[in-house]
Amino acid sequence: MTIEQNCRKIESTVEAACLTAGRKREEVTVVAVTKTKPVEQVEELYRLGYRHFAxxxxxxxxxxxxxxxxxxxYWHYIGTLQTRKVKQVINRIAYFHALDRMSLAKEINERAEKPVSCFVQVNVTGESSKHGLSPSEAIPFIKSLEGFPNITVVGLMTMAPIDATDVELCRCFKDLKIIQEQVAALNLAHAPCTETSMGMSQDYPIAIAEGATFVRVGSAFFAETEA
Incomplete structure (x- = not known):
C-alpha cells in the first residue's frame, strides 16, 4: 500500500471509532510519528493534509x-528526553509528551522561551520497562508544577503494553482517562489537563473508544511502503 492509501485507511478507522464511541471526529488529533522516516515521506504526509508530527x-x-x-x-516530541538535551528541542516544539520527573520540569522551565504544552507521562500498568509516574504520584507531581510558568500541563500520556489483550488495553486507557478527569476537576491554572495522549498504530481505535484526544500513529502510515 502507498502512504496515501494508508492515510485513507487510518482516517476511515478513526472516523469509525469516533462514530462507535459517539464522539466527533474533530475531538481526535492524529499525530504522525515520523521518527527514523526520510523527509520525503513526511513531506508526502504534509501534502496529504497532516500537520501534527512527532x-x-x-x-x-x-x-x-x-x-x-x-x-x-505542530511539532511533538515523544519519548524520553534527557535533561542535557532539553535546550536543543524545547523551543522547537508545540507539545512534549513525556514529562515524568522534577529535574526535567526544572530544565524545561528554565530553557523554554514561552510556555510549553506538556503531557505528564503516567505508567498506568506499572511495567518496569516503561517510564512514567505511578497513578498515585501523578496528581501530587502536577500540583508541584504550579510555580513553573513555562510548563502548561495540557494532559496525560500513557503507553499500553505491546502484548496486551483488548480487555487490558481498555482498562489501561480507561484508567488514564479517570486520572485526567480528576486533574481537570481540580481547575488548576497551570494544568487544565483536558487531553489524553494514548494509543499507537496497533491500538488507537481502542484508545479513541476510551477517550483519547491525541493518538500517536507511526508504522500504520508507512506499512508496506518500504522498497
Whole structure:
C-alpha cells in the first residue's frame, strides 16, 4: 500500500471509532510519528493534509524542520528526553509528551522561551520497562508544577503494553482517562489537563473508544511502503 492509501485507511478507522464511541471526529488529533522516516515521506504526509508530527531525537526533529514548512506544523516530541538535551528541542516544539520527573520540569522551565504544552507521562500498568509516574504520584507531581510558568500541563500520556489483550488495553486507557478527569476537576491554572495522549498504530481505535484526544500513529502510515 502507498502512504496515501494508508492515510485513507487510518482516517476511515478513526472516523469509525469516533462514530462507535459517539464522539466527533474533530475531538481526535492524529499525530504522525515520523521518527527514523526520510523527509520525503513526511513531506508526502504534509501534502496529504497532516500537520501534527512527532520525533524522538533532536537530530531528526531539526533535520525535518529545516525542510518542511514551519508556519502551520505542530511539532511533538515523544519519548524520553534527557535533561542535557532539553535546550536543543524545547523551543522547537508545540507539545512534549513525556514529562515524568522534577529535574526535567526544572530544565524545561528554565530553557523554554514561552510556555510549553506538556503531557505528564503516567505508567498506568506499572511495567518496569516503561517510564512514567505511578497513578498515585501523578496528581501530587502536577500540583508541584504550579510555580513553573513555562510548563502548561495540557494532559496525560500513557503507553499500553505491546502484548496486551483488548480487555487490558481498555482498562489501561480507561484508567488514564479517570486520572485526567480528576486533574481537570481540580481547575488548576497551570494544568487544565483536558487531553489524553494514548494509543499507537496497533491500538488507537481502542484508545479513541476510551477517550483519547491525541493518538500517536507511526508504522500504520508507512506499512508496506518500504522498497
Amino acid at each position: 520525533e524522538n531525537r533532536p537530530e531528526g526533529l531539526i533535520e525535518k524542520q529545516t525542510t518542511l514548512p514551519q508556519e502551520d506544523i
